[in-house]
Amino acid sequence: MFTGIHDEVRPQLETLALDPARPLVITDADEVLFNFMIGLEDFLGSLDLYFDWSSFALTGNIRRIADKEPIDQAEVGAMLSDFFDQRCAGLPAVEGAAEGLAALSEHAQIVVLSNVPPRYAAKRRKGLREKGMDFPLIANVGSKGQVVRYLTHKLEAPAYFIDDIPHNHSSVNEHAAHVHRLHYIADTRLSKLLGPAEHSHTRLYSWPEISDHIIRHIGTGDV
Ligand SMILES: [Mg+2]
Structure with a gap:
């Protein structure tokens, strides 16, 4: 059922204990949590x-x-x-990211889905921990859609995906279309080079916007 998940990624997924009744936020790291x-x-x-x-x-x-x-x-x-x-x-943390995740963690479970090479996952975890973002990390290889499908297939609550790279939104749209997709690029210089990702639901420009948007959506179901 879950083809297309890299051999180094599947064991990481199997160690996660997700609550099917609680909303899930799946966030990228580079250009979302880290500068x-x-x-x-x-x-x-x-x-x-x-x-x-x-x-x-x-x-x-x-x-x-x-x-x-x-x-x-x-x-x-x-x-x-x-x-x-x-x-x-x-790496420095994006302004407001730790505070945004802390606010979200009162409403949702959080997983960091980063394409950091798995051999450097421990270093990424250290960065997350030291910047006040100590949430489970999946060090992914390749496109993200199948992994997001795996993470959400038993979920009975809404799920959210945050990423800077348009093709990751396309992949999640292809394999896990029910997941609400937020496009965010932390670096303003980089952000100016790109419009909203075609397969995202919305483009947002700061962490307070992201956390407010998701908390409002969890509460009302409105985009
Ligand atoms: Mg990224």
Whole structure:
């Protein structure tokens, strides 16, 4: 029934004890809970690289300071792996994220669904803990829709999905269309490069907006 879930992800899902009667908030981490781009820019500088802010993508926009040429996809992948290894435990938290999750946790159970490589999950958990966001983490590989379907298939209460990347909203729409999808990009520079995700229900611009929206929706069922 749950094809398309990576072998490293399924055991993590099986350890979660979710209450089917309680609303569920599934939140991404990078650019939702953590200031990924602020951390990435600093890391790129240490490698004599920079992000050129011309579109919402990493590949093609990370360039060498020396000759302004972009690094290729394989180099981006290797750089990102090093970034998570060295920086993800210490990334700054998005303004209002810890307070928003704390407010939501009075109304819902919370799961962090991040595409941090599973080998760095402990470092991401450390970052969550130290920033006051000590909620269960699933370190996912690949698209998110099947995982969200797994997390919500026994749920009898509303579920919410928060993510910055449009194709994650499309994947959740495809596999778990009943989940209410909120598009949020914390970095205002990045946010300006992209309109609302096609398969999200709404685009929101701050954590107070997100937590108020979900709490209101849980209470009334209105979007
Ligand atoms: Mg993200």
